[in-house]
Amino acid sequence: MLCDVVIEDDRWQAAGLEHLAERAARATLEHLSLDPEAWEISVLGCDDARIAALNEDFRDKPQPTNVLSWPSEERGAEAAGVRPGLPVSGPDPELGDIAIAWETCLREAAEGDKSLADHVTHLIVHAVLHLLGYDHLRDQDATLMETTEVEILGKLGVSDPY
Template structure:
């Protein structure tokens, strides 16, 4: 079992099953990358748009809500565009980092895409965990690698390609 701790600030997340979705996404993501899910810790904050907008402004200078934010415990990104990030080694610090996910934005995006909320949330948690592990989508080849990795993980979970 993966060490995922969910902090629920918005009760609507309880109805969505955020704890179960986050644990499932974390287990699939870590296992896909060859990491033992039981060896790592992740905190997921289930919040609303107002809270994530404040976090987005505080940490990214963007005064608007977003779907998901992540704070890795350390920088793991690859130097070369498109290279696989350096994954953490077991036995050292087990904390990978923190993720925040906003209910209203996620619900609006799921409705607009015509997909179940649980599928969209699972995708966003996978996305956030990949950020914790050094994956990014700023550079083109990094974005291609990250999207391909997300699609592979979601496919193993029986979810369609979100792109």
Template sequence: MLTDVMIEDRRWRALGLEALADRAAVATLVHLDIDPGQFEISVLACNDARIAVLNEDFRGKPQPTNVLSWPSHERGPERAGAVPDLPRVGPDAELGDIAIAYDICAAEAALGDKPLADHTTHLIVHAVLHLLGYDHVRDEDAALMESCEVAILCKLGIANPY
């Protein structure tokens, strides 16, 4: 499997997060012509309290967020709107780590009238793109990242979340 999922909040198990995260991550890499068999991604499936601590520790924001990502290497392009550099291929090369919080994801899904599995899939795709150097700070980068997300989700049978 591409993803190594550590479940701290048991509610993720009922959603089938292990299979869902792997499916989303594989679809993202395949869409970008990256061999998923060459890489690993660690996923922490936690609750809001845990992700709030991580968010404060790493981003200085003491509140929960839906998903966080820590790329193993900086891959972001210098030029706005440019495609990030592809990761180097190697056996079991780590792309990075992701943390996802159940409560805030469930609340966002309910607020958006979306199935939790679809919203979670979107967030995993989003986080994997961050691991690959995609970002949404600059407008041009945001447009590129969103178009990738929409295309990947469409291949997975999930409607455009935007």
């Protein structure tokens, strides 16, 4: 199992977070020619209060957000618009940690007229790409990340979220 999912908010259980996270993470790694069996990702299904505390602790932003990610190591590309180098499997298979917030995801899905499953799938793909060094701070990096997300989501039957 690629994803070790911890459910803090029981609503995630009913939504199938474990299945959604595993499917999205596997598709992301496979798209980038990485073996999902060689890696581990921890996923926390929490509520807005918990993610707001995490967001404040780690980003000095005391408000909820949809998803947060903590890569096990820095993997970003130095040049804008360049794909980050792929990690090499070794003795530590941990790619990093992800937290996803129930209320924010549910609200965003409704506002975007998307199914919760599709929105969560998109956010997990997005977070896994962050674990792999993708980012969206620079315009060229954002374009690369969004294009990669759309390609992966298309393979999963999820419409372009942008």
